[in-house]
Amino acid sequence: MPGLEKQRPRKLAMGLYDWFEHRLGLGKPAFEAAAHPVPASSASWWYVFGSAATVLFMLQIVTGILLALVYTPSASEAWHSLQFLNDKVALGWFLRALHGWGSDFMVAIVLIHMVQVFMFGAYKFPRELTWIIGVFLLILTLGMAFTGQVLRFDQDAYWGLGIGASIMSRVPIIGAPMVHLLLGAPIIGSATLSRFFTLHVFVIPGILLAGVALHVLMVLRLGINEWPMPGRIVRKSTYEAEYHKLNKKEGIAFVPDGAWKDAIFAAAIILAVMACAFFFGPFGPTGQPDPTIIQTAPKPDAPFLWLFAVLSLLPPSLETPIILIAPVIIIAAMLLLPLVAGEGEKHWARRPVAVLMVSVIAVSLGIFTRLGITTPWSPVMNAWSSDAIPTQYLHERTPLERQGALVFQNKQCRDCHEVGGQGGKRGPDLDSVATRLTEDQMVRQVLQGGGNMPAYGNALNPSETTALVAFLKTLRGNDLRPAQDASRALTGTNPPESTATGEERPSGQSHLSKEAPGKP
Amino acid sequence: MSEHESEQRTGNTRPEEKKISSNPLPASANDPRDIKDHSRRVFLFKVSLLVNGAVGVVLAVPILRYLLGPVIRKSDGYHAWITLGDVNDFPEGQTRLAKYRNPSTTPWDGQTADIPCWVRRVAGNKFQVFAINCAHLGCPVRWFSESKLFLCPCHGGAYYEDGERAAGPPERGLFEYKYRVAGAKLLINAGEIPTLSTPASSQSANFVPLDKVGCSSCQG
Numbered sequence: 001m002p003g004l005e006k007q008r009p010r011k012l013a014m015g016l017y018d019w020f021e022h023r024l025g026l027g028k029p030a031f032e033a034a035a036h037p038v039p040a041s042s043a044s045w046w047y048v049f050g051s052a053a054t055v056l057f058m059l060q061i062v063t064g065i066l067l068a069l070v071y072t073p074s075a076s077e078a079w080h081s082l083q084f085l086n087d088k089v090a091l092g093w094f095l096r097a098l099h100g101w102g103s104d105f106m107v108a109i110v111l112i113h114m115v116q117v118f119m120f121g122a123y124k125f126p127r128e129l130t131w132i133i134g135v136f137l138l139i140l141t142l143g144m145a146f147t148g149q150v151l152r153f154d155q156d157a158y159w160g161l162g163i164g165a166s167i168m169s170r171v172p173i174i175g176a177p178m179v180h181l182l183l184g185a186p187i188i189g190s191a192t193l194s195r196f197f198t199l200h201v202f203v204i205p206g207i208l209l210a211g212v213a214l215h216v217l218m219v220l221r222l223g224i225n226e227w228p229m230p231g232r233i234v235r236k237s238t239y240e241a242e243y244h245k246l247n248k249k250e251g252i253a254f255v256p257d258g259a260w261k262d263a264i265f266a267a268a269i270i271l272a273v274m275a276c277a278f279f280f281g282p283f284g285p286t287g288q289p290d291p292t293i294i295q296t297a298p299k300p301d302a303p304f305l306w307l308f309a310v311l312s313l314l315p316p317s318l319e320t321p322i323i324l325i326a327p328v329i330i331i332a333a334m335l336l337l338p339l340v341a342g343e344g345e346k347h348w349a350r351r352p353v354a355v356l357m358v359s360v361i362a363v364s365l366g367i368f369t370r371l372g373i374t375t376p377w378s379p380v381m382n383a384w385s386s387d388a389i390p391t392q393y394l395h396e397r398t399p400l401e402r403q404g405a406l407v408f409q410n411k412q413c414r415d416c417h418e419v420g421g422q423g424g425k426r427g428p429d430l431d432s433v434a435t436r437l438t439e440d441q442m443v444r445q446v447l448q449g450g451g452n453m454p455a456y457g458n459a460l461n462p463s464e465t466t467a468l469v470a471f472l473k474t475l476r477g478n479d480l481r482p483a484q485d486a487s488r489a490l491t492g493t494n495p496p497e498s499t500a501t502g503e504e505r506p507s508g509q510s511h512l513s514k515e516a517p518g519k520p
Numbered sequence: 521m522s523e524h525e526s527e528q529r530t531g532n533t534r535p536e537e538k539k540i541s542s543n544p545l546p547a548s549a550n551d552p553r554d555i556k557d558h559s560r561r562v563f564l565f566k567v568s569l570l571v572n573g574a575v576g577v578v579l580a581v582p583i584l585r586y587l588l589g590p591v592i593r594k595s596d597g598y599h600a601w602i603t604l605g606d607v608n609d610f611p612e613g614q615t616r617l618a619k620y621r622n623p624s625t626t627p628w629d630g631q632t633a634d635i636p637c638w639v640r641r642v643a644g645n646k647f648q649v650f651a652i653n654c655a656h657l658g659c660p661v662r663w664f665s666e667s668k669l670f671l672c673p674c675h676g677g678a679y680y681e682d683g684e685r686a687a688g689p690p691e692r693g694l695f696e697y698k699y700r701v702a703g704a705k706l707l708i709n710a711g712e713i714p715t716l717s718t719p720a721s722s723q724s725a726n727f728v729p730l731d732k733v734g735c736s737s738c739q740g
Binding site: 074075076077158159162163165166167168169170171175176177179180181183184185186187188189190191288289290291292294295296297298308311312314316317319320377378379381384410411412413415426449452453454455456458459 | 588590591593598617619622624625626627628629630631632633634635636652653656657658659660661662664666667668669671673674675676678680681686687688689690691711712713715716717718
């Protein structure tokens with residue numbers, strides 16, 4: 001009898017399942033889809049990123065809904081509600097951290113997934129449309145990252161919106177309507193936050209869900225890309241027959257034979273997000289979104305730091321065309337890729353241009369992101385009042401030279417120029433300026449500016465200029481020879497060392513060093 | 521053409537074809553009355569599509585008008601003359617930070633509707649009022665009185681004390697508000713975030729005769 005007793009719950013469960021299955025009819029197709037055959041070669045650790053991105057998306061949905069229980073999408077209250085979440089709601093900080101780190105992980109995994117698909121030639125026939133939808137999913141993911149950063153309605157979010165509006169304003173003819181459409185009002189305010197809330201919570205996730213469903217359905221319908229082999233060429237006429245033959249020969253059931261790696265990796269990724277959230281905590285919020293607090297250096301979140309750097313380094317005259325045209329070209333190139341290169345070699349060893357492109361893009365993004373973190377183009381706003389002048393630069397100096405060191409600090413030269421390893425990096429460091437520029441050149445550079453340096457003619461009186469240049473003349477690195485005016489040496493007049501600082505001799509343009517300071 | 525296609529899609533309903541073919545249609549379709557009914561239903565279905573299309577268009581009008589509200593509104597409608605403060609709050613030859621409440625605002629805008637700006641009193645009643653937003657990408661510029669420069673923390677734009685571009689990525693000088701002096705008060709025309717395509721002050725604010733001359737001659 002005990003055997004029968006044991007079987008009863010099992011029978012009950014089966015009966016229940018049958019009752020639902022008879023009405024829903026979802027079980028059979030779901031089991032069939034789960035167990036569909038995949039090439040054994042594709043059950044690889046390289047094929048786990050797509051499912052990991054989907055799992056992270058689910059994590060974002062769940063944590064996002066939980067945050068929405070407390071978050072208040074109002075310009076006057078949003079920042080306070082985040083502080084409340086951080087400090088007053090039990091584990092509110094952890095949920096915020098999960099959502100923030102989950103976002104960074106999702107962007108990273110989606111990018112890795114894309115690189116893997118590109119390197120393995122998976123975008124080729126018949127999976128062109130799967131790639132194209134994937135490109136839109138990437139754009140939507142970045143859209144979620146940006147709108148999410150706006151919802152963290154702090155100083156970075158406020159001024160980030162200002163940057164967004166300024167970029168929109170560069171669109172010819174419809175610039176102003178674009179700004180109004182983005183902000184929802186004439187200024188950044190409640191209307192702006194509300195529409196970014198709508199985008200982040202309703203519009204983009206809705207499209208993203210539908211897009212992910214379509215993307216996954218197409219992977220099921222067309223089959224996962226097989227492991228590429230050098231010399232195995234994709235041809236539209238033969239590929240599908242070859243794929244089915246391969247699948248018949250060495251196919252394994254996706255669940256469980258292939259899926260266990262996806263499941264393990266997904267668990268590892270979620271654990272990694274949890275660890276980052278626990279050890280590093282939530283992102284911000286930074287200062288209040290009060291535009292009258294201008295002591296701030298706004299910066300975007302990690303996924304956009306490279307863009308922040310690019311926007312700083314573009315030459316002014318090229319900036320608008322590049323901002324407006326480059327994204328169109330980049331997105332068009334990604335969308336057209338499978339249509340142009342839908343056939344041919346899949347293996348990376350036979351696609352050197354593809355390998356080179358990925359390497360160059362990855363290194364560039366890395367460099368620009370690093371620059372976005374260090375922002376060498378930004379003046380260090382408090383260097384003039386906080387960084388000390390190295391004592392060896394003041395030892396055994398004349399009163400005039402020491403006065404010059406004061407002028408150097410007071411006129412905030414230090415904000416852009418390093419001395420002794422401290423100060424801004426916007427201009428060149430000045431530890432050995434006197435070996436590069438003659439006195440005349442220094443006077444000219446200070447008063448008239450040039451390169452990327454403003455003119456200080458209006459900010460300095462003659463005695464300040466004299467003192468400043470006297471100080472700068474002492475900065476010769478490790479006692480290197482000072483720069484000399486060749487023409488003066490030739491004529492034998494005014495040997496450079498003895499030139500009186502007040503003596504103004506117009507120095508022709510040709511005397512100027514090619515290495516004028518102030519290059520960006 | 522489309523009618524022909526749709527007839528084919530709905531299953532070879534033309535009578536002469538039906539007689540010849542071995543007839544995949546349901547048995548009832550053999551009855552000529554049902555075929556009549558069928559074509560009537562197809563027609564009605566097309567009518568229903570048309571009706572829904574029309575309703576959709578009518579529904580789209582208010583939705584689009586609602587969505588494009590901020591765009592359709594005339595840009596000049598955002599601007600108004602706002603008092604920044606007493607003229608004497610701003611010492612001659614100096615540049616000071618001032619702030620105003622944006623004219624179009626809601627209570628739930630909170631602090632975001634408090635907009636700062638830089639006021640430079642050149643001399644007497646001659647002023648320059650600069651927007652806080654860098655002409656490059658809108659970050660808040662800071663005034664450094666010692667070096668007489670406005671510096672931007674984001675991408676390093678620099679401007680001279682008169683707002684002209686000094687260095688860095690901006691293409692132009694700082695955005696300037698139109699101002700006037702009424703009695704002992706300094707007023708500016710403002711109401712919109714200034715960008716390369718949205719003006720700091722209303723373009724039609726020029727009619728105020730006082731701005732053009734900077735007012736030093738007209739105010740006692």
